[in-house]
Amino acid sequence: MIFRFLLVAAALVLIRLYIPPLVTLGVINAGNLFGFGVAGILALIAVFWNRFTEVLKHLWGGTGGKALISIICVLIITFCTVFLATLSQVVKHSYYTAENQKVIIVLGCQIRGSVPSSTLKARCTVASRYLEAHPEALAIATGGQGADEDLSEGQCIFNLMTENGISPDRIIIEDKSTNTDENIANAKKIIEENGFSNEVAIATSEYHQYRASMICQKNGLTASAVPSGSSRAAKPTFFTREVFGVWAQWIKR
Numbered sequence: 001m002i003f004r005f006l007l008v009a010a011a012l013v014l015i016r017l018y019i020p021p022l023v024t025l026g027v028i029n030a031g032n033l034f035g036f037g038v039a040g041i042l043a044l045i046a047v048f049w050n051r052f053t054e055v056l057k058h059l060w061g062g063t064g065g066k067a068l069i070s071i072i073c074v075l076i077i078t079f080c081t082v083f084l085a086t087l088s089q090v091v092k093h094s095y096y097t098a099e100n101q102k103v104i105i106v107l108g109c110q111i112r113g114s115v116p117s118s119t120l121k122a123r124c125t126v127a128s129r130y131l132e133a134h135p136e137a138l139a140i141a142t143g144g145q146g147a148d149e150d151l152s153e154g155q156c157i158f159n160l161m162t163e164n165g166i167s168p169d170r171i172i173i174e175d176k177s178t179n180t181d182e183n184i185a186n187a188k189k190i191i192e193e194n195g196f197s198n199e200v201a202i203a204t205s206e207y208h209q210y211r212a213s214m215i216c217q218k219n220g221l222t223a224s225a226v227p228s229g230s231s232r233a234a235k236p237t238f239f240t241r242e243v244f245g246v247w248a249q250w251i252k253r
Contacts, residue, residue: 020233031241108143108153122228
């Protein structure tokens with residue numbers, strides 16, 4: 001009963017951690033899907049505890065069963081180790097590190113029709129503050145136009161930053177990209193065409209900074225972070241999602 005109680009409690013904690021973005025924003029991604037999946041597995045083990053232990057005892061009684069259980073345990077331990085190591089890197093890179101870079105790349109994010117998401121607004125706010133603090137710097141506003149968007153994300157970033165008081169001639173629009181890889185690759189082309197430094201600042205959500213820095217490195221750019229914050233309730237979902245995003249980037253590389 002104690003084990004069952006602990007498993008159910010852990011499942012409820014996971015649901016509580018990962019459900020807020022789904023309820024408040026309608027967001028469902030690899031982050032909260034993973035959390036719900038683990039919670040579901042824990043709950044099922046608790047409900048069918050007797051059957052679960054019987055199966056384990058039966059498997060452990062045979063040589064093949066012992067090998068199977070050992071392999072599963074090794075895989076689980078390996079997954080958890082790599083997951084936590086990756087998550088630590090995502091957290092480590094989520095802090096402000098920019099100093100005096102002359103170019104800040106603002107990464108695009110969802111627009112609902114013509115209405116920018118709160119995430120995109122936050123990115124534009126920190127980018128605008130950076131330009132205010134560094135009068136010699138300029139921004140590259142990145143992001144194309146999705147099927148459900150009335151304007152490109154690059155144009156939306158331009159609009160938001162000029163509304164924040166940034167001079168239009170300090171913002172270059174890149175409006176062809178469809179994902180982070182293309183955001184940064186196309187920004188690199190603009191940097192090369194204008195003879196700008198390859199040392200750049202990246203304005204994006206704090207949980208997104210590590211993956212963005214990896215993509216910058218792949219494109220020959222050295223990135224520093226100008227992170228925008230996310231709500232406390234959304235952090236578990238988005239930081240977890242980034243772990244899988246980083247793994248996908250490893251595979252691409």
